[in-house]
Amino acid sequence: MSILDSRPSRTELSELGEFGLIDRLTTDIQPSLSSTIKGIGDDAAVLDYGGKLILITKDLLNEGVHFDLSYTPLRHLGYKAAVVNFSDIYAMNGQPRQMVVGISVSNRFSVEALEEFYDGLKMACNKYGVDLVGGDTTSSRGGFFISITVIGEVERDKVVYRSGARPNDLICVSGDLGAAYMGLLVLEREKKAFLANPAVQPELEGNDYVLERQLKPEARRDVIRLLNDAGIVPTSMIDISDGLASELLHICKQSGTGCAVYEEKIPIDPATLLLCEEFKIIPSIAALNGGEDYELLFTVPLSEYEKIKGLPGISVIGHITEASEGKYLITNDRKQIPLQAQGWNHMRS
């Protein structure tokens, strides 16, 4: 009687990975309404209902896959769950305005625990000027599932897609990369130590920066404002949730270009560098494949170089090339290495 039996053929999810699966499921989907400006395939969908353009984004976060409650305070989880969606809206050069929240929880959670989660959501909404306007709360048979949709707005002539990068454009990134990943490694290490010996106190001191980057990230509203004040509209933009390499490949794929990125230009915080030494990880690997930095990766025409180089906290890390030139990392010893996405491909793990 089970409909899971007797399939004519069976392709495992692990054969496709997350992006391959999404491509396959959505391959023949074409928007047909005039109000749909951009459907699947960017940080947010773009809709036109006659006023400003409307942006819609959705992210799922699942216990045991995206977060581990043994070291994630629920208030931080709520904050992060909201902020990562705001980040998607900023990546379209927009402003987040409303949020809808769905949570499914087992009865292992108390009302007070969910109130802490909601406190985090509300803190994020207050800080970023977003209204929490609705949602759904249901029970699950196990675990904690979060689904958040954020609605944003953007002026018609300011919306930025992943697909607008052109050869010779400068590749820019905000802030620094790799810290959230090192924060995760510290937390995982202390969890293992705790499980081996519950009397041991976790050694988290001195790692405030990377822990905050992992547990309580911020979305780069300030960068959008900075660019706007400088009169710069990026040609393409994406937020860094899956690691620099994965996001660069998205921009190149959708823009039909190649790219060259210089290892020495990738911004990495001293605290991240120290931990990379401790964990014996090449810092640029943490930046390229670590993920969860929620910085903005964007491209601007070469003609904007003078403007961009004066902006605080923005690094130019390379340039866009013709597709035929490939997608490369140029290492500190001048080797060309093809960029590969490893990132957070949960489907493969």
Next chain:
Amino acid sequence: MSILDSRPSRTELSELGEFGLIDRLTTDIQPSLSSTIKGIGDDAAVLDYGGKLILITKDLLNEGVHFDLSYTPLRHLGYKAAVVNFSDIYAMNGQPRQMVVGISVSNRFSVEALEEFYDGLKMACNKYGVDLVGGDTTSSRGGFFISITVIGEVERDKVVYRSGARPNDLICVSGDLGAAYMGLLVLEREKKAFLANPAVQPELEGNDYVLERQLKPEARRDVIRLLNDAGIVPTSMIDISDGLASELLHICKQSGTGCAVYEEKIPIDPATLLLCEEFKIIPSIAALNGGEDYELLFTVPLSEYEKIKGLPGISVIGHITEASEGKYLITNDRKQIPLQAQGWNHMRS
């Protein structure tokens, strides 16, 4: 180290139930933006971005709580998951336009199984004229979680809330009630028989109507059109997902009114009546508490009686009263019974 330990106090989710929990979590949330017309507390949030009003709804469906894959074909599940959200948009007197889909699945599912689910989503989108514009697909550690957000639109002067019912308004309902619940009972009975003896073939014949109401419901776009063509704008409206009683209580609570509903007026299909006899269930109980009918429950001013009584498939089942008069069902033997919501309160089960 676990943040689930050492809470100062612990209130179990079961003490509040689903609606009580939502009330408690959202009690102090007030929209602050001028673009937020209506936040939490209706079938959809209502936003104003300068053109038509925008409607946003979200529903979660969880395996083992909202659906049972041992008798739910994935194509039907996809169809239903989309349609129940469209129904929320129609309940605001709007039109669904775009859909965003989030799914979390364990690797127990194959790519082909998810394609069937997506086929159902696409069928529903085609039928109702909705664009699938984005989503998120992640892995879960167990089970199948669906989160769907639908964006709709409505003319400024046509939006209908739950809160507009006034004393003497007529209470109307589309179609018939209780069938989806009887369909569920048939499916559960055959599942039990199958588990007891897998050689037994399920006896589903003759129950097509109730099974279709359970497995592949439709949203009442036609009713919205009918009302519009007749020049009727309801004073309040809600779709029936949790059972007639629960939805009536929502309308009364948000409108600050009472109500009187007549058992003899509740529309019930002959197929439903027959099965109620077989299962020894009072038909009005199936209608009041069964849920998942996805019919529209609405109120109109008494002055519209002449118009409403001529509309096919619309039943007038009672009237709105002053809050002080209470919320009652008047039974066939003229007893007044206080209405109680039982519906799909998963948190209590």
